[in-house]
Amino acid sequence: MKICFIGKYPPIEGGVSTQSYWILRGLASRGHTIQVVTNAFEVEDRFRMQFPEECDWAMLQLSDPVSRGSVRVWPTEPFSGARMAHIPTHNPFATKLASLATDVIRRENCELIFAYYFEPYGIAAALAATWTDRPYILQHAGSDLDRLMKCSGLATAYQEMIRRARVIITRPGLAERFLRMGVSEDALSTDMTFGLPAHVFSPNVKPADMPDLIRRLQVDPSTFDPSVQTIGIYGKVGETKGSYDLVSALGALRRNGTPFNLLAITNGWDQNRFNAALLEHGIQDRTTILPFVPNWRIPAFVRACSAVCFLERDFPILIHGPMIAREVLACGTCLVLSREIAAKQFFRDQFRNGENVLIVEDPKDVDQLSTALSIVLSEDSRASSIGANGRQISTAIESYDTAVNRYERLFEKALGRPSASPVPEEAPEPDAAPVGHPLERLAPHTSRLLNGFNAFGDGQLTNGSGSVAGAIARLDVIAVAPETNEIRREIPYFAEVVQYERARLQLSIDALRGPDRPYFSATNQITAGVPEATALSGLVPVRNQHSHIEHFQSDILAVITELQNGVVPPSAPQKSTALLMAQLPNASMTVIRINAATERLLELCDGIRTTEQVVETYRRDKAESGKDRTDSQAILAMLKTLYQKNLIVFSSLIQRETK
Numbered sequence: 001m002k003i004c005f006i007g008k009y010p011p012i013e014g015g016v017s018t019q020s021y022w023i024l025r026g027l028a029s030r031g032h033t034i035q036v037v038t039n040a041f042e043v044e045d046r047f048r049m050q051f052p053e054e055c056d057w058a059m060l061q062l063s064d065p066v067s068r069g070s071v072r073v074w075p076t077e078p079f080s081g082a083r084m085a086h087i088p089t090h091n092p093f094a095t096k097l098a099s100l101a102t103d104v105i106r107r108e109n110c111e112l113i114f115a116y117y118f119e120p121y122g123i124a125a126a127l128a129a130t131w132t133d134r135p136y137i138l139q140h141a142g143s144d145l146d147r148l149m150k151c152s153g154l155a156t157a158y159q160e161m162i163r164r165a166r167v168i169i170t171r172p173g174l175a176e177r178f179l180r181m182g183v184s185e186d187a188l189s190t191d192m193t194f195g196l197p198a199h200v201f202s203p204n205v206k207p208a209d210m211p212d213l214i215r216r217l218q219v220d221p222s223t224f225d226p227s228v229q230t231i232g233i234y235g236k237v238g239e240t241k242g243s244y245d246l247v248s249a250l251g252a253l254r255r256n257g258t259p260f261n262l263l264a265i266t267n268g269w270d271q272n273r274f275n276a277a278l279l280e281h282g283i284q285d286r287t288t289i290l291p292f293v294p295n296w297r298i299p300a301f302v303r304a305c306s307a308v309c310f311l312e313r314d315f316p317i318l319i320h321g322p323m324i325a326r327e328v329l330a331c332g333t334c335l336v337l338s339r340e341i342a343a344k345q346f347f348r349d350q351f352r353n354g355e356n357v358l359i360v361e362d363p364k365d366v367d368q369l370s371t372a373l374s375i376v377l378s379e380d381s382r383a384s385s386i387g388a389n390g391r392q393i394s395t396a397i398e399s400y401d402t403a404v405n406r407y408e409r410l411f412e413k414a415l416g417r418p419s420a421s422p423v424p425e426e427a428p429e430p431d432a433a434p435v436g437h438p439l440e441r442l443a444p445h446t447s448r449l450l451n452g453f454n455a456f457g458d459g460q461l462t463n464g465s466g467s468v469a470g471a472i473a474r475l476d477v478i479a480v481a482p483e484t485n486e487i488r489r490e491i492p493y494f495a496e497v498v499q500y501e502r503a504r505l506q507l508s509i510d511a512l513r514g515p516d517r518p519y520f521s522a523t524n525q526i527t528a529g530v531p532e533a534t535a536l537s538g539l540v541p542v543r544n545q546h547s548h549i550e551h552f553q554s555d556i557l558a559v560i561t562e563l564q565n566g567v568v569p570p571s572a573p574q575k576s577t578a579l580l581m582a583q584l585p586n587a588s589m590t591v592i593r594i595n596a597a598t599e600r601l602l603e604l605c606d607g608i609r610t611t612e613q614v615v616e617t618y619r620r621d622k623a624e625s626g627k628d629r630t631d632s633q634a635i636l637a638m639l640k641t642l643y644q645k646n647l648i649v650f651s652s653l654i655q656r657e658t659k
Contacts, residue, residue, distance in 0.1 A: 001032045001411055004105050004134075006097055006125045007116035009038040009073070010060060011049035013267075013292040014236075015323050016141050019194050020116050021295060026197075026404030027411075028062050028069035035108050037101040039076045039093050039120075046267045047236075050291040052216040059296060074104050097124035098131075105132045112137065112411055118144035118158050126161040135166035135414055139192075142320035145174070145586055150646055152520045155585030166414045174319065176442055177587040179468050180508035189410055194323070195403040196330050196394075201299050203332030203391055208300035210263070210288075217290055224261055224288045229377045232305030232333075234265035234298065235324055237274045242311025242338060244277050245363035249370040251281025253377065260377050262287040263305060265298075299331050306383055307334035307376040311363040312341050329357075330398060332391035334383040336372055338363050347397050356389035442471040443501040445563045446478065449494055452568065453487045468508045475502045493559050493572035496552050500560065500579075503550045504591070507583040510546060519546055519585045521607055522651030526643070537612040539650035541605040541639055547582035547647060549599060557593055584646045592645065597630075601638055605648050611639065 005024055008017040017040070024034045051057055062071040077100075079091040097120055104110065105128060113136035115125035122138050129136040138161070149158050162168060163182050170178060172190045179185065210230075214221045231250065237243045243266070250262060262283060266274070278284040293301070302308055308328045312320075321344060328335040336358045342351055353359045358372045376383045409419045439447045478484055479498050487494045522542045554572035557579065562569045580594045580602070594602075600621065604614045615635045622630050642648045 001027075001112060001408075001415065002035075002108060002110045003027065003032060003411065004035045004037060004101055004108070004110040004113045004128070005116075006037045006101050006113065006128070007121045009036055009040045010294055011051070011292075012038075012040045012043045013047050013049050015321075016117050018295040018323065022197055022200075022400070023194070023403065023407055024071050025062055026400060027408060028064055028071045029067050030404065030408055031064075031067040031069045032408070033069060033108070034071045035104045035110060036071060036073045037076075037097055037104055037124075038073065039097060041075045042078055042091065042093075046269070046271065048292065049294050050217055051294060052213060052297070056294050056297075059294065074100055076100055094120035094123045094127070097121065098127035101125070101128040102131050105134060110134065111415055114411070115139070117141055118161070119148055119154070122161050123157060126164055129164070136164075137167045137169065137411065137414055138162065138165040139169035142317045145177075146317045146319050146588070149586035150584055150588075151524070152518065152585045152649060153523050156518060159587075167410060169410075171319070179442070180583065180587040185467075192406050192410065193403055195400040196323075196326060196398045197400040198330070198398060200296060201327055201330035201394075201398075203303070203388070205299040205303050205331065207303035208297070210304050213301075214288060214290070217293070219288060219290055221288075223285055224263070225259070225286075228259040228261055229306040229380065229383075230261040230263050230304065231336075231373060231376065232263045232265075232301065232308040233310070234292075234301065234308070235310075235322070236268040237264075237266045238268060238270045240312060240315045242309070242313055242363040243270070243274055245311055245313075245366070245369060246309055247274070247277045247281050247283065248366045249363075249373055250283050250286075252366055252370050253373060254281070254283050254286065258374070258377055260286060260373075263290065263301070264288070265290045265292060265301060267292060298327060302328055302331040302333045305333055306380065307336050307358070307373075307387075309336040309373075310341055311336070311338045311360065311369070313338045313363050315340065326394065326398070329390040330394040332387045332394075334358065334376055334387040335390055336360065336376070347393060350393050350396075352389075354386070356386060356393060358386060439471055439474055442468060442505060443475055443498075445497050445560065446475065446501050448563065449487060449491060449497065449568070450478070450484070453484075453490070468505050472502060472505050472509065475505070491568075493554050493556070493569075496554055496556050496572070497559065497563070499550070499552070500556050503548070503581055504589055507546055507548070507581060507589070508587070517545055519544055519583075520649050520651075521545060522649065524649035525652045526650050536636065536639070536650060538610055538653060540607055540610055540653065541614055541643075541648045542607040542651050543602050543605040543642075543648050544582050544584070544646065547580060547602075549594070549602075550579050550581055552577045552579065557591070580647070582647055590645060590647070598638065598642075601635070602642070602647070605639075605642070607651065610653065611636070611650070614639070 007020050008014065009020055010017055024036065028034055060073050064070065076096040084092065101124060111134065113125045113129050113134050115121045115136060116139045118140060125136045125138065149155050159181050162178065165187065167187055167189050168178055168183055169189045169192045175188050175190055178188055210224060211221055211226065214224060233246065235241065250260065253260065264287060266289065278287050310324045325335060325337055325341055325345060339359055339361045342348055342359050351357050351359065358375060360369050360372050363369050412419050475498055479495065520542050525539060553574065553576060555575040555577055557577065559569060559572045578594050578599060579591055581591050583589055601618060604617055609617065615632050618635055619630055639648065643650065
């Protein structure tokens with residue numbers, strides 16, 4: 001195959017860049033030719049890999065003499081103020097990538113476009129595919145789908161891009177979202193997995209000569225002491241990365257007289273704060289900060305550490321799935337892991353705390369984290385044993401060949417041809433199971449209750465369309481079918497479970513039927529966080545148009561929570577409940593319990609009133625109803641909460657006046 005890849009690639013640091021790099025090399029080893037179109041050489045310094053040796057540059061491309069496959073890199077033209085300046089100025093990445101990709105596809109006769117990450121790569125792929133009449137495959141990560149796509153100002157373009165892709169590579173648990181966007185089930189690939197190349201990530205890798213590497217990277221060598229144990233971290237620095245938790249714990253150990261090195265391959269938006277924290281906790285003279293290095297040099301770094309920490313916690317993007325834990329396990333070095341990240345691993349059941357990993361329940365607990373680090377710093381043999389046992393997990397779960405096989409077969413299927421080198425299908429990983437039939441996937445609680453009563457004959461639930469509309473049609477039948485009479489008698493809340501799941505699905509249908517009805521009728525004008533009340537007063541709150549309020553006689557959320565935990569409650573608490581159900585711009589769903597006050601406040605966010613007018617109207621309503629006027633600050637706090645949940649945006653007066 002001749003493939004044009006558009007995406008992140010070294011020297012961009014991070015998991016997407018790393019996975020792209022190894023998958024493309026694997027495909028080249030099978031004889032495929034890959035043209036890499038990337039803006040990687042324009043990445044900001046804080047997120048740029050530094051190449052300590054000249055040979056690292058040669059690793060960006062590949063020409064395999066055996067398979068005759070190859071990887072060739074085509075960088076975008078650097079931004080030039082003299083040549084590209086316009087007002088307002090920006091670096092036109094999407095335009096440059098789409099233009100370059102179109103040229104490369106035509107010149108190299110590429111058959112297929114593969115884009116990894118929405119912005120700007122997926123957008124560029126969609127444009128180039130239109131201009132060259134080539135199919136494109138799109139893979140998402142976590143932050144593009146669950147952060148960027150929540151922005152109403154970006155979501156429409158992403159949805160159009162998604163609907164036109166030949167294949168979307170996603171996870172089983174996210175398939176429903178793409179069905180809501182109008183993607184057919186046949187266009188979803190949910191069994192793609194990444195496997196680390198065992199010849200690279202291995203305990204057999206020679207540990208890096210740290211003094212030499214420090215010198216090559218032009219970093220101050222005085223803070224590194226080769227005679228003491230070394231704690232390592234790598235990746236972006238930040239609060240939710242556990243960076244400051246680690247500094248606090250090491251500071252406590254330093255005060256107790258424990259010697260150590262902290263080796264940090266890190267940078268990011270928070271780097272200055274991190275440096276200040278090192279100084280505050282008195283460990284700046286025990287810490288060596290290295291710039292990002294190529295991913296093929298990470299194993300040698302990991303092998304040079306006594307333990308590597310990955311302490312991510314309270315991370316705002318729930319579907320974020322970093323590879324650092326697996327890389328450390330593969331290298332056979334002791335891994336110190338937060339419970340949050342441990343729980344995200346598909347092999348989490350294999351973890352044995354203190355035997356093959358050190359798990360810290362809450363990295364914010366300094367004493368708990370210090371205790372785990374003390375094991376590494378005071379018991380060298382135990383840390384080595386934990387690392388060796390962790391390697392056994394890696395041996396069982398990693399298969400680079402499997403990953404490359406799956407990409408190869410997917411691409412060939414997308415082109416309508418049989419695999420050039422057929423291989424037996426491998427068993428999917430636990431988190432990569434088939435998506436299942438429509439009702440089980442789209443209305444799982446109703447399906448489970450039906451199966452428990454055998455209300456329908458075998459196969460009846462699987463009949464019909466796999467679309468959201470098909471699932472709604474089945475729920476409409478179930479709501480009145482004689483076969484469910486017994487269930488309604490035995491489980492009094494059954495009808496409300498059906499109502500709840502149908503209401504969620506109906507939001508998707510409404511969104512698909514109304515392309516002329518965007519999520520918000522105006523664009524958001526807040527640029528960072530939530531501003532103070534004085535800044536909000538002149539803005540116009542506008543509610544999400546793809547939301548509605550559903551009323552129940554029972555505490556349906558309590559029932560749904562129990563069902564999600566595998567329990568079928570005998571009854572439901574009788575409690576009148578109003579739920580605000582909304583589909584967000586990235587097709588995720590949010591469901592929150594609201595009271596009459598919030599319901600009224602949402603009614604007032606109609607795009608006509610300013611925040612100041614909303615507050616005053618709400619307070620006047622309260623006074624006229626005989627209730628005390630609600631404090632203005634309390635109303636503003638409610639509005640801010642609705643904004644943070646993506647249920648309203650704040651537009652400008654200009655937008656209101658030009659309606």
